[in-house]
Amino acid sequence: MSVTLVIDQAEKQFDIYPALRGVSFTVEPGELMALLGPSGSGKTTLLRAIAGLEQLDHGRVLFDDVDTRRLSLRERRIGFVFQSYALFKNMNVFENIAFGLRARPRAKRPAEADIRRRVGDLLDLVQLAGLEKRFPAQLSGGQRQRVALARALAIEPSVLLLDEPFGALDAKVRKDLRSWLRELHGRTGHTTVFVTHDQEEALELADRVAILNLGAIEQIGSPDAVYDQPESAFVCEFLGETNKLPVHIAGGQAFFEDMPVFRSNGQNHLGPASLYVRPQHIKLVDNGPLSLQGVVAHIRRNGAIRRLEVAVKGYARRLELDLASAVAPAVGERVAMKITAGHIF
């Protein structure tokens, strides 16, 4: 039932700006793929193009080997969950979920008993049994979201597409639904693509993450790969927190304020560059080679860890680092720091 989804050189131009610039990638059968990017990066346009709600100027979308341009919306069998859910206000939960089954051409329409059974199964699946008589206006945000999902699943979609699935929910419900969706995907195994601007959501939920910027793919890979081995400055800055140090590269070393601070092994740069360092990759050391001097300006608690803000000469902002040990330096104290990992672009 699951299909391979191939996007081949997708291009789309809106009035003045390009929304998609030669996007290509493949989603394996049963894979859960996240399209992550800031607003205006083209991620929703791409999702709508896969669904067939938007026409591409160039390029193809393939379901297995079938070019979807030859298919009508009905033939594509897309399970699309809208950001607004787009539940039918004049129908109750049962009729909303049954809509896709009742809309089939007469010859393929299941019998009433089959529809009832199928909708019942889906209500169990999304844990809404007993609410079938309710109208959308009488449901909570999380319940509406699950009705929208059940409605999309009812047509046994070849591909499941979700546009900002948790965008309209509050933080607590969001977290619950996230793990629930992950589990549901494990059980149903649809090839799934979802759009989000929330990196935490993308990294936690997806098998692979495609990071979009200005209509092009910056990087595509597993959550670990995109987080630990960013391939561009954009990905570095977009994912997680990072310090950006202006450095000068020479002889395999990065110099900050004419002092060597990091060994740039294997990264072939010369001249001025930026060194990206995550807060957890700076540690406090006694003075030594490749160390960086600074004065502690502020300490704040960030959940389980403590975050140090250190003023460093020659750096306009403050260097942020996560404190590994329980012993914290005092504000105003001079410290030496060593960079354990970083990326140069």
Add this chain to the structure above:
Amino acid sequence: MSDASARLSAPVPRYADRMREGFAVRALLILLALAFLVLFLFLPLVSVFAEAFKRGFDAYLAAFDDPDAMAAIRLTLIVAAIAVPFNVVVGIAAAWAIAKFDFKGKNLLTSLIDLPFSVSPVIAGLIYVLLFGAQGYFGTWLKAHDIEIIFAVPGIVLATVFVTFPFVARELIPHLQALGKDDEEAALTLGASGWRTFFKITLPNVKWSLLYGVLLCNARAMGEFGAVSVVSGRIRGLTTTIPTQIEILYNEYNGVAAFALASLLAALALITLVLKTFLEWRYADSIAASRHS
């Protein structure tokens, strides 16, 4: 010290003054609005019925015994029965196109829909005379094929359609725009046909706006005078509608008959108003829900 206390005590009387002024202004405005309503709406309405029943109930009923009056009522009903459904269909189509699609010339189409409101109905009537009249552009061709439009029922229908066209579309456009395309797109991805999407999703979503539009459109279709007066030629018993028949009767100093017919139109206006209010009151929740989100 004295300076400070003066500053503290000063606002109190000023505040009270402002309240008194506010009350006076409010009362004045309410009185003004009331006076206007009584003078320009309520008194005329009452006087219509007063004039109609001036010579008693029998005289009132006798006015309807006249075959010309009955013909006028019948023609009015026929014209409305054609013009209103036509404008509902075309109005829905135009509103749908404007609200759901992006295309070149959309703004032009939107302002064209309003055109009948800004053009004097008399001009609208004259345009049809110019096009289809005996001396008009298509006049010779129409005469050769024995088709009568001007001074006949088709002309009256055309003029009424033109004048009442904006009502349905104007009610629907903002509502459809506010609703967005998500519901329709959802239905389409679920495999519904265009017709099914329209009848099961779009139409239920906008039914109250549509009903308002139809009520207003109908009231105007039955009440239209200017354009109909020009194209109909006012042939008694043949091409007079209620409004034109009223004018003929009035010009003949037949006050009771004129106002008896006028009372029908006034009653129609009242019924429209009551229906609209009733719908708003009875279905306020579902109307709000359908306009919301």
